[in-house]
Every structure is written in structure tokens, then in C-alpha cells.
Amino acid sequence: MSTQANRVMALSEWEDRWQEGKISFHRPDVHNLLEKNLDKVICGRKEVRFFFPLCGKAVDMKWLADMGHTVVGVEISEKGIKQFFAEQSLAFNEESVPALPGAKVFKSADGKISIYQCDLYKISSAVAGKFGGIWDRGAMVAINPCDRQKYATLLMSLMNNDCRYLLDTMEYNPEQYKGPPFLVLEEDVKSEYGGGCDIELLESVDAFVEKYRSLGLDSLTEKIYLLTLKAQ
Template sequence: MAVQASRVVTLVEWDDRWQEGQIGFHQSHVHKMLERNIDRVLRGRRGVRFFFPLCGKAVDMKWLADMGHSVVGVEFSEKGIRQFFEEQNVSYEEAAVPDLPGAKLFKSTDGKISLYQSDIYNFSSTIAGKFGAIWDRGSLVAINPCDRNRYAALITSLMDKDCRYLLDTFLYNPELYKGPPFFVSDEEVEHLFGQMCDIELLESVDALSDKFKKWGLDAITENAHLLTLKNS
């Protein structure tokens, strides 16, 4: 972790990646860890409000909306948001957000999917309330390591008392790759969320693929954690 601690990717750099199509983090299919663990997240609930931090154009959002849930996402890249609606053939409307200066809200006409174009650190529960579920597929591993405490405080503030937070992390040798996605150990997850949340490791899989090999990695593990507020 120490070798990545000072690594900073600016919002402009993130937006440039979208503009240039450098979005190797995007998946054209529903994430397998979400599919395999969705019952643990839902726990029998219907019509759950899901939060997607740094949502990009994740197809998982459409999948959940089609199941009858509602989705709220935050993404800095307007291009990524527009591509989501266009590629998923979902009609939408856009509007300014009075409580988020400079931000825009892109909302499906059926009201099931609301995506905010904004710096995530400007977002809060006063904008869209709290959530019954959070799917963090590539957010904690993407934010700058120096911002993790602030990020954890934001995420826990968005959790309703019955919220079930599915968190995806990567373990690899950070000496071999500078990130993002960044190395996030289980100990770091405990440090960030352990005071507020009970943490359960649901799944740990070998994720080494040709993509990761090209990054210089010889091993990488992907973990799925389920976080729930203590005393909930």
C-alpha cells in the first residue's frame, strides 16, 4: 500500500479516460460477484434502493432496475452517463440539481434510474436520501488512497439502517502496478469500516487474466465483502 499511498488521479484525468475511450474497467456484462451474491444483498427484500458510487455505465444498473429495484448513481463523466442510457436504450431526462451547484441529474423517464453527474464528495444523503443497498464494484479501488477515510465516511452516511453494502476489492503486489484499480487489503477494509460496520468476506477468487498480466501482475485476488451497520 505504501507505494501507492501518494498516487493521485485527478477528476480531469478520469474524464479524459472517458473521452479517449480508455475504460478497461467497464464490463459489458453483469458482474459475476453481484450475480452470485445478489440474494445475500437483497435478503428477500423487494423494491430496494441501490446506490452505485462512481457508477460509470455499469450494465448492472439496468439489470437491477429490470428486477424492480431503483438505482441512484454518481459519476463525474457526463459522457459515461449518456453512454449508459444510449447503450441500454433507456429514455431519460436531464435537469440541474439546485443543491449541487454545477451538477446535472440524468433520470430515466420511468423514474427507476437516477444518475448524478458530480464529484462524489459533493454528494450527500440530503440530495437523494439513504439507501437499502450499495454495490461498490470499482469505486473504493478507484479513488485516490489519500481520500479513503473521507470516502468511507460518505458511504456509511448513505447507508440506511437495513443497508447491505457489497464491496469489491483487489489484492495484488502493489510494487508491480501503480493503480488504479488500487490494492485494498482486508485489513484496510476493516480499518475504514470496522468501527461502523460488521464485515463478512463472502467470496475470494483468483482474478488473474490477460488484462492484468499486461499490467505486469503475476497474481491478483478479487474479494467480495458484505458490510452491514452495527446494531442494525
């Protein structure tokens, strides 16, 4: 992590990636590890309210909405948000957010999916409410390493008492690639979330594919954790 500790990406750099179509982080299919572990998140509940930090145009949002859940995402790129609704053939409305000057929220016509277009750190439970589920794929590994404590504090503040937070991380040799996605070790997860959450490692899988070789990597492990708030 030390080689990446000072790596900082501005929001404008992420916006540029969307404008230039450099979005190799996007998956065109539902994430297999979400699908596999969904029951551990749902736990038999109906109409769970899910939060997607840095959601991009993740197809997982539509997949969960089709099951009867509701989804709230946050994404800096308006282009990414509009691509999501277009690609999923969803009618939507665009509204301003009185509590967040300059922000917008894009809502599907059926009200099942809402995506805020703003800086993630402007979101709060006062604006977006609290959630029963969180799917964090490509978010904690994308934020600047120096912001992790701020990020974890925000995410925990958005958790209902019964919230079940599925966190997807990546481990690789940081000498081979400067990120993003950034290296997030198990000790990092425990350091940032251990004070407020119980943490369970659900799965560790070899996720190395050819696109990572082009980044200079020779291996990559994906880990999925389940986080739940500690009893008060």
C-alpha cells in the same frame, strides 16, 4: 499500500479516460460476483434502493432496475452517463440539481435509474437520500488511497439501518503496478469501515486475466465483502 499511498488522480484524468475511450475498467456484462451474492444483499426485500458510487455505465444498474429495484449512481463523466442510457436503450431526462451548483442528474423516463454527474464527495443523504443496498465495484479501488477515510465516512452516511453494502476489492503486488485500480487489503476494509460496520468476507477468487498481465501483474485476487451497520 505504502508504494501507492501518495498516488493521486485528479477528476480530470478520469474524464480524459472517458473521452479517449480508455475504459478497460468497464464490464460489458453483469458482474458475476454481484449475481452470485445478490440474495445476500436483497434478503427477500422488494424495491430496494441501490447506490452505485462511481457507476460509469455499469450494465448492473439496468439489471437491478429490471428486477424492480431503483438505482442511484454518481459519475463524473457526462459522456459515460449518456453512453449508459444510449447502450441500454433508455429514454432519459436531464435536470439541474439545485442543492449542487453545476451538477446534473440524468433520470430514466420510468424513474428507476438516476445518475448524478458530479464529484462523488459532493453527494450527501440530503441530496440523494439513503439506501438499502450499495454495490461498490470499481469505486473503492479507484479513489485515491489518501481519501479512503473520507470515502468510507460518506458511504456509511448513505446507509439506511437495513442497508447491505457489497464491496468488491482487488489484491495484488503493488510493486508491480501503481494503480488504479488500487490495492485494497482486508485490513484496509476493516480500518476504514470497522468502526461503523460489521464486515463479512463472502468470497475470495482468483480474478487474474490477460489484461492484468499487460499492467505488469502476475496475479490478482478479487474479494467480496458484505458490510452492515452495527446495531446502535
